[in-house]
Amino acid sequence: MKAAVLHKPGELVVEEVPQPTPGPNEVILKVEACGLCGTDLKLFEGHYTANCPVIIGHEMGGRIVEIGEEVKGLTVGDKVVVDPNESCGACDWCRSGYPTYCEDLAAYGVLRDGGFAEYCKVGAKGTYLMPEKLSVKAATFTEPVSCAVHAIDQAAPQLGQTAVIIGGGSMGQILLQLLRRAGAARVILLSRSQWKLDLGLQRGATDVINAQDQDPVAAVMDMTNGQGADLVIEAVGSIPTVEQGVGMLKKHGKLVIFGFSPEGAEARIVPFDILRRELTIIASWVNPYTFPRALQVLLTEQVEVESLISEELPLDNISEALQHMAEKPDGFMKALINP
Ligand SMILES: [Zn+2]
Ligand SMILES: [Zn+2]
The missing domain is CATH 3.40.50.720 (NAD(P)-binding Rossmann-like Domain)
Structure with missing residues (x-):
């Protein structure tokens, strides 16, 4: 499959990588859209540390195409969004109510492979059904809105x-x-x-x-x-x-x-x-337990987001979107990548 791999700061390459297969509690998502955010630019510029080489992208929405044998409550074909900050649930921080300090945080698109790819492997516990009324475009804002809700x-x-x-x-x-x-x-x-x-x-x-x-x-x-x-x-x-x-x-x-x-x-x-x-x-550090509320905020239109998307580009043009992000020309707010 095609994916945007950050090999080191300054070196983002769209290349062929093996398609992921799910573990028992994981699902494979066919990524329909993934928002490009300021964090991606900071990873690219080396101002924030990624676990390179890694497929970046953490604001993804799409459809489940494969599920692990122990996954419950999700099926192939479901439209979903993913909380990229998946905590373990078992360390002292998680058990004390601070999942974003988790010792074993699976930050997709930073520490583990993320959504600027045709397919993405994610844990079922951080995967949320997309409400029927919500468009995929608006749903890709669940992660940024969940961070704003925490703020x-x-x-x-x-x-x-x-x-x-x-x-x-x-x-x-x-x-x-x-x-x-x-x-x-x-x-x-x-x-x-x-x-x-x-x-x-x-x-x-x-x-x-x-x-x-x-x-x-x-x-x-x-x-x-x-x-x-x-x-x-x-x-x-x-x-x-x-x-x-x-x-x-x-x-x-x-x-x-x-x-x-x-x-x-x-x-x-x-x-x-x-x-x-x-x-x-x-x-305000990321999104502890705010994903469900962010979905409600979007669903009930407490926030308008779709007009913040100023361009939609295929994966091959991701560098162009990053450049716009860095230069911030008038008219550019946010790019959506459609793998
Ligand atoms: Zn983001
Ligand atoms: Zn934990």
Whole structure:
């Protein structure tokens, strides 16, 4: 079968690999669509470590074509989505309610072969039936939405609060819709792209700041009578935006680190400032037990995602999609790969 294999950072090759066969508790998925996400770019650039050589891609949906002999509740022909972060269920972390800290996490598309391939082998326990009403396109967003649901849980917005989302990419656009749903009165979107800011306004952002021509911290202070924001979600994954996030918080405010900053990169914080303003700095790491809720969020259209897909490409053109992801030309939000 054809698959996109990351041999090492910077070297992604679409090549022929053996077709997988299922173990007793596994299924084989014929991948219909798999979203390309910022994480894939970070793996490609070497800012986040993959278990190379590995088939990348973790936002996949498709149809089951083969099942292992011990699989229950799934059959050949079922339309499914896959939680790429499959935990073991048996280690201390899993048994303590923290599956994403699992000692034996099977992160498809990072540590194990993922969805940028014609077929993908996945564990049955992380495989979810796709609701009939949901399109495959929308269903490929289950993983990103499940991560956003966890971020909203971590942010725990209260009715009437003012929130800032740093980053107008597809995650920022999803987060802003969910923050409004979850009760934030004001959601300020911050991006360097006017095009993304305009899109955010259509999706419910109450205010926007173009970070290209304004100082983000000063602009947020200006918009909030010098007080700052109750909540900031950093959805870029860069050091300057993390530092800005702390700077624009209101006293007693909370920063949620959601973007993947380069591994090992350090930010400057001032402990006395955090103490004096009683700030909370919290993180949101992937999607612990949020997959079922993400499916409901998509099914009931609490979030609109399909218009975030700006291009659909065959597997052979995956490098083109990665390049768009890196250059972020106006009009590009997210690519869907159709293996
Ligand atoms: Zn992703
Ligand atoms: Zn575990």
